[in-house]
Amino acid sequence: MAETTPRPAQAVGPADEPRWLTADEQVAWRSYLLGSARLAEALNRQLEEDAGISLSEYEILVRLSEAPLRTIRMSELAASLMHSRSRVTHTVTRMQKRGLVDRRTCLDDGRGVNCVMTEAGWQLLVRSAPGHVRAVRENLVDLLPAGQFAALGEAMGAVARGPARDASDVTG
Amino acid sequence: MAETTPRPAQAVGPADEPRWLTADEQVAWRSYLLGSARLAEALNRQLEEDAGISLSEYEILVRLSEAPLRTIRMSELAASLMHSRSRVTHTVTRMQKRGLVDRRTCLDDGRGVNCVMTEAGWQLLVRSAPGHVRAVRENLVDLLPAGQFAALGEAMGAVARGPARDASDVTG
DNA sequence: AACCGATAGTTGAGACTTCAATCAAGCCCG
């Protein structure tokens, strides 16, 4: 077992010795990498085949469907999805060409742009939601006992919040 | 709360009524989506800045570093990463241009191609591993109590294995 | 030996994302 160890540099200066992952942590981490890859793949494939949209486009439709007037500003859309502004711009442009969303100028802020879901977008969401939910169940929720799924949600919530940024961080 | 519900079609035919996610499941699922997006983003950024490679390239280097003769066949590489063959072909081509890996024809199978890590690839892995591990800790492992991280690993292992495919599945 | 379906890998086009540069509008301060 010693020879093929993944740790490139076993002996490092004691001062800044990196804290390698333990064997158990390695296993968990690789499971995460494989599981998340597999899950993303499955969900994207299902949506693409059944509705002709990607998971990010679906997520945009969901956010819009929940918003008052089915309208959200571009930057809020980006923030709520943890996507870059540029990414949302491109994605919304493509969706707009397909008639799923529209752009409106933002009245109270000349810089802002509102993204509005069209009726066609709504219809597409209605049609694709059941299949998507089924895929989420088959590939995630129903694979785990309820408690374990809830725990996973908790954990990933902490990950989404990210490392606590205290004042000593060099943020600027 | 009723009006902005994300469920497009509340009333569906009772026969094939979709099993929507419960409110709790919704929260957990969205935490997953946000957390995984944030984590992938953080790890990719760190590797790109500090080592000039992406997470998938890093993973390829790790797999190679663990293999006998630091050599793996393309298709095994693809399988072990849950990536498509095509994706691995493209990625390896780029890495080869940068001198991180090399291709060798496979002696025992004329169709096969072996991917070999070069010394430069090994050196790059050695240099970048500490920073990457630190990022994994900061953005995932150290955010969770040890037991919770282990549980997450368990859960994602089940996800990686995927839905049990019994004989009644139409797989062919 | 010639065939045929399955497997390994590549290729190129199109779709998607990232990054840096740009533009426009808001905000603050003297």
Place this chain on the structure above:
DNA sequence: CGGGCTTGATTGAAGTCTCAACTATCGGTT
């Protein structure tokens, strides 16, 4: 009012991934 900084959004180029089509080899069959 008139800078100058910050924020919101877009653009285009470069990089990456997916998908379908293609080539080549292997294995089993006759």
